[in-house]
Amino acid sequence: xxxxxxxxxxxxxxxxxxxxxxxxxxxxxxxxxxxxxxxxxxxxxxxxxxxxxxxxxxxxxxxxxxxxxxxxx
Amino acid sequence: xxxxxxxxxxxxxxxxxxxxxxxxxxxxxxxxxxxxxxxxxxxxxxxxxxxxxxxxxxxxxxxxxxxxxxxxxxxxxxxxxxxxxxxxxxxxxxxxxxxxxxxxxxxxxxxxxxxxxxxxxxxxxxxxxxxxxxxxxxxxxxxxxxxxxxxxxxxxxxxxxxxxxxxxxxxxxxxxxxxxxxxxxxxxxxxxxxxxxxxxxxxxxxxxxxxxxxxxxxxxxxxxxxxxxxxxxxxxxxxxxxxxxxxxxxxxxxxxxxxxxxxxxxxxxxxxxxxxxxxxxxxxxxxxxxxxxxxxxxxxxxxxxxxxxxxxxxxxxxxxxxxxxxxxxxxxxxxxxxxxxxxxxxxxxxxxxxxxxxxxxxxxxxxxxxxxxxxxxxxxxxxxxxxxxxxxxxxxxxxxxxxxxxxxxxxxxxxxxxxxxxxxxxxxxxxxxxxxxxxxxxxxxxxxxxxxxxxxxxxxxxxxxxxxxxxxxxxxxxxxxxxxxxxxxxxxxxxxxxxxxxxxxxxxxxxxxxxxxxxxxxxxxxxxxxxxxxxxxxxxxxxxxxxxxxxxxxxxxxxxxxxxxxxxxxxxxxxxxxxxxxxxxxxxxxxxxxxxxxx
Numbered sequence: 001x002x003x004x005x006x007x008x009x010x011x012x013x014x015x016x017x018x019x020x021x022x023x024x025x026x027x028x029x030x031x032x033x034x035x036x037x038x039x040x041x042x043x044x045x046x047x048x049x050x051x052x053x054x055x056x057x058x059x060x061x062x063x064x065x066x067x068x069x070x071x072x073x
Numbered sequence: 074x075x076x077x078x079x080x081x082x083x084x085x086x087x088x089x090x091x092x093x094x095x096x097x098x099x100x101x102x103x104x105x106x107x108x109x110x111x112x113x114x115x116x117x118x119x120x121x122x123x124x125x126x127x128x129x130x131x132x133x134x135x136x137x138x139x140x141x142x143x144x145x146x147x148x149x150x151x152x153x154x155x156x157x158x159x160x161x162x163x164x165x166x167x168x169x170x171x172x173x174x175x176x177x178x179x180x181x182x183x184x185x186x187x188x189x190x191x192x193x194x195x196x197x198x199x200x201x202x203x204x205x206x207x208x209x210x211x212x213x214x215x216x217x218x219x220x221x222x223x224x225x226x227x228x229x230x231x232x233x234x235x236x237x238x239x240x241x242x243x244x245x246x247x248x249x250x251x252x253x254x255x256x257x258x259x260x261x262x263x264x265x266x267x268x269x270x271x272x273x274x275x276x277x278x279x280x281x282x283x284x285x286x287x288x289x290x291x292x293x294x295x296x297x298x299x300x301x302x303x304x305x306x307x308x309x310x311x312x313x314x315x316x317x318x319x320x321x322x323x324x325x326x327x328x329x330x331x332x333x334x335x336x337x338x339x340x341x342x343x344x345x346x347x348x349x350x351x352x353x354x355x356x357x358x359x360x361x362x363x364x365x366x367x368x369x370x371x372x373x374x375x376x377x378x379x380x381x382x383x384x385x386x387x388x389x390x391x392x393x394x395x396x397x398x399x400x401x402x403x404x405x406x407x408x409x410x411x412x413x414x415x416x417x418x419x420x421x422x423x424x425x426x427x428x429x430x431x432x433x434x435x436x437x438x439x440x441x442x443x444x445x446x447x448x449x450x451x452x453x454x455x456x457x458x459x460x461x462x463x464x465x466x467x468x469x470x471x472x473x474x475x476x477x478x479x480x481x482x483x484x485x486x487x488x489x490x491x492x493x494x495x496x497x498x499x500x501x502x503x504x505x506x507x508x509x510x511x512x513x514x515x516x517x518x519x520x521x522x523x524x525x526x527x528x529x530x531x532x533x534x535x536x537x538x539x540x541x542x543x544x545x546x547x548x549x550x551x552x553x554x555x556x557x558x559x560x561x562x563x564x565x566x567x568x569x570x571x572x573x574x575x576x577x578x579x580x581x582x583x584x585x586x587x588x589x590x591x592x593x594x595x596x597x598x599x600x601x602x603x604x605x606x607x608x609x610x611x612x613x614x615x616x617x618x619x620x621x622x623x624x625x626x627x628x629x630x631x632x633x634x635x636x637x638x639x640x641x642x643x644x645x646x647x648x649x650x651x652x653x654x655x656x657x658x659x660x661x662x663x664x665x666x667x668x669x670x671x672x
Contacts, residue, residue: 049635069306
């Protein structure tokens with residue numbers, strides 16, 4: 001399974017963590033569509049802790065992390 | 074013509090108890106803007122670089138920018154500029170709240186404190202009425218107690234800045250607190266105030282406005298900037314909703330979240346100390362500084378007491394860096410850091426360092442006086458924060474002078490995660506190359522708010538940069554450092570830069586003061602400020618080898634996680650950076666000084 005971690009207000013009505021089958025959800029874009037999140041609303045998209053993109057092809061045990069526009073200092 | 078500069082400074086000598094009002098040269102003010110830039114220029118010209126920082130010869134400058142108190146978004150910041158006792162270099166520490174605006178409304182761009190009072194005193198500024206008062210009954214009080222006592226005397230509209238017990242005890246990690254939880258936090262400015270026997274400065278005014286040079290132009294540019302700030306995802310939604318604490322999960326997920334004094338770079342239970350968890354469990358409402366449309370401050374409920382909550386930095390420093398995921402304990406320790414008047418980065422990072430020294434057997438159970446410095450100990454972070462503030466035992470006194478002196482005492486200075494003796498903040502530079510260069514070249518030592526390279530390298534703002542790459546990082550770092558120097562000197566908050574840029578800052582400064590800076594010219598002002606700071610450091614005895622990082626970051630690869638195997642490539646970045654700056658052996662060449670009109 002792919003572990004999908006949601007942060008900040010992406011968690012609202014969606015939960016913190018989802019586990020999805022990479023055969024059914026082969027790219028990050030398909031996961032975003034499933035979650036009803038627009039790519040333009042994603043500020044940080046990580047796959048296994050590395051910055052990546054929506055067409056990233058996912059495999060078993062990958063970890064996807066999605067953050068809306070947030071920052072600090 | 075009107076201008077948001079008062080063109081007046083207040084100079085108070087505590088040795089001979091004299092109070093003078095001086096004119097501020099408008100041309101000089103515009104050349105260095107105000108705040109960090111102008112404060113450093115004044116210190117440099119008055120020969121402070123070579124004095125002992127804790128002697129009466131040091132000067133403590135509280136200084137506004139032209140936009141402090143003006144009708145601009147976040148226009149309320151002030152700077153404390155002095156020679157730092159932590160590292161003998163330039164100290165400039167920025168704070169929000171309302172104190173800076175009150176000083177501006179009272180009629181002064183700066184308050185310069187000189188000398189040393191024989192006994193504890195505080196200062197009262199109420200427009201043109203300025204008085205030195207006996208502080209005998211305040212000495213020993215915490216920052217909240219001090220503020221409450223002074224507000225009882227001077228009214229709730231008086232703004233109070235003060236030192237807690239840490240500053241009185243000359244702890245080198247002492248900060249200056251205003252409005253209970255806003256802090257000029259770093260470089261030991263509170264110890265300088267304590268060395269002068271100055272407990273507090275109360276500031277109030279009947280005025281609530283300063284007149285800009287061009288009211289209509291300012292209104293137009295502020296409307297445009299405010300729209301950008303409100304519509305920006307970070308400043309309009311992210312920071313107001315979660316505060317800076319939202320970074321916990323971001324930085325942990327990229328594997329650059331220093332854990333157990335930087336021995337590791339990912340903390341398994343970071344979720345427990347995250348901004349999301351702080352909001353869910355403790356948040357009461359947002360906290361706002363003067364004229365702030367963002368409201369990143371966290372007002373929390375701590376066991377029934379409403380207090381300022383921890384920012385990202387203390388959440389990390391007391392949390393992952395001490396191997397601790399007890400959020401309630403962190404809120405309490407953070408509260409005590411504020412109450413004691415301790416740097417809420419440097420105090421917990423020094424506790425984390427002490428925990429590594431305990432782990433490795435340098436610090437013994439006997440030294441710990443009943444509270445072992447064990448990783449993950451809630452009791453330790455709270456109790457040792459209090460002890461450091463009070464200087465209540467020999468180890469606590471040593472720790473209150475920062476991790477470098479602590480590690481030096483045990484013969485292992487390399488275990489101090491500091492640059493120029495100031496502890497680094499919450500981003501492991503091994504996995505984020507640009508921030509490492511920022512740390513190494515920061516004029517005040519290890520610091521993230523002198524050029525926040527996390528913005529492009531992690532957050533993708535204003536555009537994404539590959540965090541592992543070295544290409545273009547020297548140029549980005551220089552531009553970020555120069556722009557930050559402008560913002561710090563203007564009187565606005567650095568967080569506005571997530572939404573607006575040099576063009577907007579130039580438009581606001583021009584409308585407020587009558588300058589005609591282009592965005593490019595404003596960046597040159599920032600460069601001038603960065604260089605005068607460096608010249609101060611040179612005069613103070615800084616050496617080229619001080620521009621470096623701890624050995625752990627240069628030689629020990631990150632052991633695990635998404636940034637596994639990485640070390641800082643500072644040896645590649647530093648020569649590129651010096652060339653771009655026009656520096657040789659870490660200092661400006663004559664040609665550079667001439668170009669920047671510093672010669």
